[in-house]
Structures are given as structure tokens and as C-alpha cells.
């Protein structure tokens with residue numbers, strides 16, 4: 001299966017994500033407050049972009065069944081994913097509303113631009129391949145935390161972990177859905193198209209890792225502008 005091949009090739013990136021200090025901090029129930037805040041600020045912008053990209057996906061669908069899937073994902077990103085953000089806000093002791101106006105730092109900006117580019121320039125396979133590491137790496141890292149740490153109520157991130165591990169009632173398995181659709185696409189796609197999808201997938205995996213690093217180091221643009229001014 002195409003998706004299984006991609007997953008195999010990306011394995012070093014998945015392993016690096018499991019070992020990233022931010023992810024280990026979630027596993028151990030301790031992440032620096034500033035890193036949590038930086039993450040939520042950037043991820044709010046990232047998920048807004050993600051919803052737009054799912055909108056572009058809707059515009060490329062051939063069938064209503066596909067449209068229904070992507071529109072349900074828009075709803076998931078805009079509404080359900082508020083929950084894990086609120087878990088981080090609660091631990092950091094901040095109001096979610098106060099974190100909703102960031103200019104995405106370079107790594108987040110790069111990831112957003114890569115997904116947008118794949119959606120605009122690519123076919124449906126490339127688009128899905130660029131989007132897939134988002135649910136897949138989170139589901140995998142959450143499953144890895146459960147397996148290795150068996151977190152309980154003493155971990156303040158427990159609900160975050162359970163959310164992304166897909167342990168909540170009625171949660172759709174987005175990773176499985178996207179894999180199924182990507183594999184179906186790959187059955188008839190040519191080798192050049194599959195190569196573009198492969199590259200888009202691997203780059204998104206790398207950018208997932210960069211995103212954790214961006215949060216941990218509180219990455220920002222190099223030159224500060226006047227306070228409150230947005231970067232271009």
C-alpha cells in the first residue's frame with residue numbers, strides 16, 4: 001500500500017517526534033508554560049489555514065461523498081480541535097482568546113505555505129499526502145505516549161493525549177480515512193504524480209517536527225518590529 005510505504009520511509013521522523021522535548025514533556029506532564037503558549041498561538045493560525053486548505057480540497061472533489069468527508073474535516077478543525085488547545089491554555093493559565101492574533105513564526109509559516117502550495121498546485125493525491133502527517137503524527141505520538149507511559153489523571157495533558165489518540169467516543173479516524181483515500185488514488189496514479197505526493201508527505205512530516213521545535217524554542221522572526229506591528 002502506498003500509505004504504508006510512505007509511513008515506513010518517514011519512520012525516522014516519527015521517532016524523532018516521539019523523542020522531541022515538547023512531546024516528552026507532554027508524556028511526563030511537564031512542558032514549559034511559554035512553550036505551551038507559543039504552540040497554541042501558532043497552532044491557532046495553522047488550523048485556520050488547515051480549514052482553508054480543506055476548502056480547496058472540496059473544490060477538487062469529484063463526488064459528493066468526497067465533499068462530505070472534507071467538509072466534515074473543516075468542522076472538526078474549527079470546532080473539535082478547540083478542546084486540545086484549551087487543555088494547553090488551562091495548564092498555562094491563559095485565556096485562549098488572548099492567543100488568537102499571532103503572525104505565524106517561520107516554521108509554522110513554512111508548513112502552512114507547503115500545504116497551501118500542495119493544495120493549489122497539486123492534484124488530489126499530492127494534497128492528501130501533504131495533509132496526512134497532521135493527523136497521523138499526532139495519532140502516533142499520542143499512541144506512543146499511552147504505550148510507553150500509561151498516563152493517568154496526574155498528567156494534566158491526559159485529555160489532550162486521549163483526544164489525539166482517538167480514544168474519545170464518536171471521533172472519526174481521520175488518518176485511516178485519508179490513508180484509504182490516498183491508497184485508492186495511488187491505484188491509478190502515474191509514477192511522477194506518486195513521486196510528488198511522496199515528497200509532499202515527507203516534507204510535511206519534517207515540518208511537523210519543526211513545529212514542535214518552533215514551540216520549544218519560541219521561534220520568532222529575526223528582527224523585531226515596533227511592538228504590535230505584524231510581519232508581512
Ligand SMILES: Cc1ncc(CO)c(N)n1
Nearest residue numbers: 043046134135138208211
Ligand atoms: C501543527 C499541527 N499538526 C497536527 C495537528 C493535529 O491536528 C495540529 N493541531 N497541529
